[in-house]
Amino acid sequence: MKLLVPVKRVIDYNVKPRVKADGTGVDLANVKMSMNPFDEIAVEEAIRLKEKGLATEIVAVSIGPAKAQETLRTALAMGADRAILVQTDADVEPLAVAKLLQKIVEEEQPQLVILGKQAIDDDSNQTGQMLGALLGWGQGTFASKVEVDGQAVSVTREVDGGLETVKLNLPAIVTTDLRLNEPRYASLPNIMKAKSKLLAQKTPEDYGVDIAPRLSILKVVEPSKRQAGVKVGSVDELIDKLRETGVVG
C-alpha cells in the first residue's frame, strides 16, 4: 500500500507572529519556518505504518515556494521515500491545494492520504475534507488512532464530546490530531541519506489546476490587546477580587 503525505512549510510554532505595519499580512521575513506540526505527525504515522509492514512506499508532497524543498527533505529524513514539490510563490488556498492533490492522487494511486488537520498559519482546517469530497473517498478527521485492517481503516477521532471511531473503506483520507503520535527527530545519517532521495519538481500548470484565489485579503490587523492586570498577594485578596467581578458569589 502506498501512502501520500502532504506537508506545508509554515512559521515555526515557537515564533510569535507579527502583523506587518501596512496591514497586508504577517511578517515572515527572517522568521524561522518549519514543517507544520500536524504534518510532522502525519509523516510519523505514515512511517509507523510502513514499519509495521502495512505500507510499502511513502510519498511526501508540498505545494509552495522553492524553500519548501527543505520541508520535503525533513520528511525524507524522517523516513519518507520520495517527494514531489509543486512549486509556486502564490498563496495557494486549501481548495486549490485539494485540487492539486487530487491530480497527484490520480497519478500516484495511494491507498491512504494522511494530512495534518490544520496548518498553524491560516488555521483553515479544510484541505483533507476537501480532498475527500473531490476524490469521493471517506475521511477520518482529527485522528488520535489509525488502524489499517485489510480493505478498511478504523480511525479514532478527537471530537468535542470525547472520542469517536469510524471505519472507512480504502482508499481513504486521514487528518491528524495532536495525540496521534510523537514525531521522531531525523538522525544525522538519515538527514545525509535524504539528500539523495528523489525530489520531483512540478508546477501547478503541469497539473492543469487553476490556483487563482477565491478569497481576497482586504487587510490584516492585530487583535485588540489585553492589558495586564493586578497581582494579588494572598488567596484572601484573590477571593475579594473574584467577588468584585460579580460572577463569583
Place this chain on the structure above:
Amino acid sequence: MKTLVWVEHEEGQLKDATLSAVTAASKLGEVHLLVAGQNVGDVGAQAAKIAGVGKVHVADDAAFAHGLAENVAPLIAGLMDHHDAFLAPSTTTGKNIAPRVAALLDVMQISDILSVESDDTFTRPIYAGNAIATVKSSDSKKVITVRGTAFEKAAAEGGSAQVEAVSGTGDKGLSSFVGQEVAHSERPELTSANIIVSGGRALGSSEQFHALIDPLADKLGAAVGASRAAVDAGYAPNDYQVGQTGKIVAPGIYIAIGISGAIQHLAGMKDSKVIVAINKDEDAPIFQVADIGLVGDLFKIVPELTEKL
C-alpha cells in the same frame, strides 16, 4: 440572501453552538436550518422555535445518524441549489462537514468567522489569533464556519418556523460509525460555561489534577479545561483542551492554574472577560494577559482557595 445553517444536536437535544451560527446567518439574510440525523423529529421541533428562523429542513435517515460527512455533505450540497450561504458552527462536526460541502460546490470556505462585514466580507483569526484578517469571497455561494464565542446566541424560544422533510442521497457506503467514548458530566459544558477552571502540566498527574481542579470547579459551578500539555500527559481527556487547536472559550472568568500561557493556549481563551492566573513563575507569559494574578505554589493556593470560597 437565503442561508442554510447546520443544526448541531446530540441525543435529541439541540446544542447551543447552533444559536451563534443562527445569529451570524441572520446578518446575511433569511435563515433556514437543516436538522440531519435519525429520529430527529424532536430536534426539528426545537429548531423551529429558534427566534428568527424561516424554515427548518429535517432529513431523517439512518445514513445521517452520526453526522457522517460522506453522507451529509451531498445532502447539503443538494439543498444549496436553493440557498446562497451554508453556515456551520466551528464544532468538530461543523469542521468535519463544511469543507466537504465547499469542495462539492467548488467554493473556498471561510473558516471560523468572527464577524460579518457585508454579504461577501468577513473577519477571521489566523496565526493562532495573533492576526485578524478581513477576507472578501468572490464565490457565488458562501460556505462558512462560525466561531461560537464571537456571536451572541439567538433566542432559543419565540420562533415558529415551518418544518419540511427533505431527503438526501442516503448512505454513500464510504464510512460507518463504530462507536464513541463520550464522558457525561454534571458540570457545565466548556464552550458555554460562565466560569472555567483550567489546569496545566504543573498538576503533575491525573490524580492531582482531579484532586485539585475538580473540587474548585465544583465549588464555583465551573467547567474544567486543560492545556495541551496536561492532555498529552493524560491528566485530562482530550475534550478538555483549550487553545488554537482545541476548544475556543470566552467565559466570564477563566482561571488558569499551572499553565504557562503559550500562544497556542492563549488563542483559545484570551477573549475571556476576566482571566485569573495562578503560577509559581512571576514571569510566566500568562500574567501578560491575566486580570488577576497570584504568584505561588498551586499545591498550596488551590486547596486554600477551594476551602475559603
